Amino acid sequence: MKDRFPDFRLGSVLATSFTATLTERRGNAVERIPTPDRLIDWLAVNGLAVESCTAAQLERARELREAIHAAATAAAMREALPASAIRIINDCSIQGRAAAILTPEGKRQWRLGSASRVEDALGVIAADAIDIVSGERDGRLALCASPTCRAAFFDTSQSRTRKWCDMNTCGNRQKKARFMANKRRQPGPAA
Numbered sequence: 214m215k216d217r218f219p220d221f222r223l224g225s226v227l228a229t230s231f232t233a234t235l236t237e238r239r240g241n242a243v244e245r246i247p248t249p250d251r252l253i254d255w256l257a258v259n260g261l262a263v264e265s266c267t268a269a270q271l272e273r274a275r276e277l278r279e280a281i282h283a284a285a286t287a288a289a290m291r292e293a294l295p296a297s298a299i300r301i302i303n304d305c306s307i308q309g310r311a312a313a314i315l316t317p318e319g320k321r322q323w324r325l326g327s328a329s330r331v332e333d334a335l336g337v338i339a340a341d342a343i344d345i346v347s348g349e350r351d352g353r354l355a356l357c358a359s360p361t362c363r364a365a366f367f368d369t370s371q372s373r374t375r376k377w378c379d380m381n382t383c384g385n386r387q388k389k390a391r392f393m394a395n396k397r398r399q400p401g402p403a404a
């Protein structure tokens with residue numbers, strides 16, 4: 214059944230992985246959490262397992278997602294952050310009641326509230342977004358060079374010169390397009 218839904222594009226940063234549940238925003242957008250069950254799946258993959266999710270909670274999650282996208286885009290462009298995006302991110306952060314847990318192996322885990330609420334998971338994602346937008350974490354927000362993507366991503370490379378989001382498709386697609394264009398321009402010897 215799950216095969217009917219688009220797969221997840223997971224990056225290394227929680228908040229921007231979350232915004233990547235909607236890809237190709239400037240092209241043929243692909244919604245990767247089309248149902249509450251898919252949000253449950255996405256959260257589980259990202260260490261934020263919840264027991265249930267209502268349609269309203271999915272709506273709220275998408276609202277947070279677009280708020281993070283708007284705030285991260287503005288930050289990447291050195292523009293003022295949209296007030297509505299700030300409000301939604303802050304509301305989600307305040308409403309979440311997750312605790313960071315240190316495992317015996319020295320790893321961080323998130324423990325959500327007793328009912329494993331979606332709101333707690335969104336709170337963790339909102340706090341992660343605050344970290345990267347505020348500059349609290351080492352890295353640089355930038356926009357993907359792909360004109361159909363333009364996703365905000367968090368560049369932690371040494372040189373801070375990454376051009377494409379870390380969804381592993383934009384850069385590859387660009388290279389392929391350039392390769393095909395070159396081939397058309399200079400038809401080589403027949404293979």
Ligand SMILES: [Zn+2]
Nearest residue numbers: 357362378383
């Ligand atoms: Zn991209």
